[in-house]
Amino acid sequence: MKVPFSYSFRNLRTRRLTTVLTIAGMALVVFVFSAILMLAEGLQKTLVDTGSYDNAVIIRKAAGSEVQSGVERPQASIIETQPEVAIGADGKRLLVKELVVLIVLPKRGSDNPANVVIRGISESSMLLRPQVRLAEGRMPNPGSSEIIAGQSVAKRFKGGGIGETLRFGMRDWSVVGIFDAGNTGYASEIWGDVDQLMQAFRRPVYSSILFRLRDSSEFEKFKTRIESDPRLTLEALRETRYYEKQSEMMAKFLRILGITLTLIFSLGAIIGAMITMYAAVANRTDEIGTMRALGFQRRSILVTFVMESLLLGFIGGFIGLFFASFLQLFTISTMNFQTFSELAFSFSLTFGIIYKAMTFALIMGLVGGVLPAVRAARMSIVESLRAS
């Protein structure tokens, strides 16, 4: 015979203060747990969206990132003539030779300086990145000191808005457009004509080459050939892999931080739940005795108390997730240690995270409730009836 579920529920309601405090503790843990998962997910999403699988990035061997890389013009020409490069609708090759440098810009409001990526682009740059589209204004004219800014730069950096000017490389650059790059890393970049930028920064070499593969499966073959070519000191990466590598350190940091914090926090919450449940059992010794005398079995008593604890976990998890979901409104911008450049990403809530957070909350409830429930189930009828 089972004890009705409403019994557990009513118990929680009777000891309101204790219940609220326990649930609050659990909700906070679930909040932090899901916040970290959401952050890691957001970072991952930003990076995955930034690259496309069919694109290949060429950088100097061992450079690690575009900023550190240098591709000399003759080498760039060799890459340009490779047969694996796709041809666009207008008959031109879908390949761009780009310059990537960092400049320091002050943020709006706080004036704090941050490193921003400036990318020298050419005509096909937009075509190769379908996730980027012009939101406002127009593209910069080739040969002019005009730039366009990513929406995140336009919003957060001084002089980044449309119609404003930025000064670097001994020139004033006017912002003629804003591009919307969604949740990708490009949102934190500024784009301008590659030839103008190379002159302004006195850089005779390109930083990277990006091209669309004619056939995606040809990548491995291409990579082996390029990397063994004695004329070239370059390496080829799929664009997705390249961006993943860019934030490995950041992702690792978030992971370590997340796991450590969650472990410690959950210990705290489990202890909280345990205290509550032990007290619930101790206070109801005679009740338990009565129930056993009425014919409820040990197992039913065990299930009842575990249910009560699970209920605590469930409500805590739900509240924690509810508040965590509001985090999606925030964007985190921080320096990527690996590239030294600004990276903006937001919290992102997925079903996977909801599932994980709820499971986690229920596990906390279960672990906190099992020992007290076992104690309740083990009580002998006579002893417990005598207790009061």
Added chain:
Amino acid sequence: MRILKLIFKNAFRHKLRTFLTVLGVTIAILAFGLLRTVISAWYAGVEASSASRLVTRNSVSLIFPLPVSYKEKIRQIEGVKVVSFGSWFGGIYIDEKNFFANYAVEPKTYLQLYPEFVIPEGQKAAFFRDRKSAVAGYKLAAKYGWKIGDMITLKGTIFPGNWDFVLRSIYKGRDETVDETAFFFHWDYLNETLKQKAPGRADQVGFYMIGVTNPNLAADVAAEIDKTFKNSIAETLTETEKSFQLGFISMSEAIVVAIQLVSFVIIIIIMAVVANTMAMTARERIGEYAVFKTLGFGSFYISALIFGESMFVTTIGSAIGIILTFPAAEIFSKKLSTFFPVFNVATETIYMDILASFLVASVAAVFPAWRAVNIRIADGLRRIG
């Protein structure tokens, strides 16, 4: 004295519950202490920087170099005592995971500017003599098992190729705030190699380090340096070492703020746990409190009982937590030396620990005490369980 005895006895009436609460507080204080230490480790570079050192770099950003010819011009500026220069090398030792700071510097002036790097005289002379030699921090050398005379190869990311160095000295920090995981070598070695391999990139430096005669003059000297190179092809940005380091931190501010928030969240969580314990304790003893009242004990006495018990339990927990923080930080420091070269528990962290535990104890006791004080005697005596 009697009240202390009562508090003590009360605290151990529910041994299991007290044990769990103490454990919870211990974990929370330990976590809080470690998180605060992470934050201070973040700022370690700032703490270790000197007010009499200036950093000059290209005003566009750190990745752009400055010509080496600026050295003499900077030296002519009044108030400048020593000028050293160097470049961030960004080399990788075997694998990208083995990250440590490595740069090429002008050795004599650099060590003159950094008296906190302590090197035995003999090793120092050997380092100056050999252009292919390098210096590594004590912790770094210990981590990879390097000994004096070992050959170390770094793979260049900014300057391509494999670069061989002979380890000639191992430095120790003058005190524990000094980063002992850095690696530096002769700028000449870098420059001479570049002259042969990539002449276009030779004779350039990443930064100038400047020692001023008087720290009070630092701001004037900085302004004077920037003025000298105004409107040249490589304009400079000069700031004190401290603000240079702070600039780096402000870029990763979001993370620092997040860790700070999280460290307070754990205190709130433990507050909930302790408050819960106290609420239950007080509820069970409502009858006793009513008896106390009947006997004529005032509300001060009753709340002192509750506050005292709350304080007692948290203090035990946090004392254990604080003691455990030190060995835990030791382990962390070994595991995370890539991220945080300096990882020491600061004295302020301990003060914050104590403050936090005091706060937790007080907040947790407020509501139960209020309830115990305000309950009417008749109600209190009538209530069961």
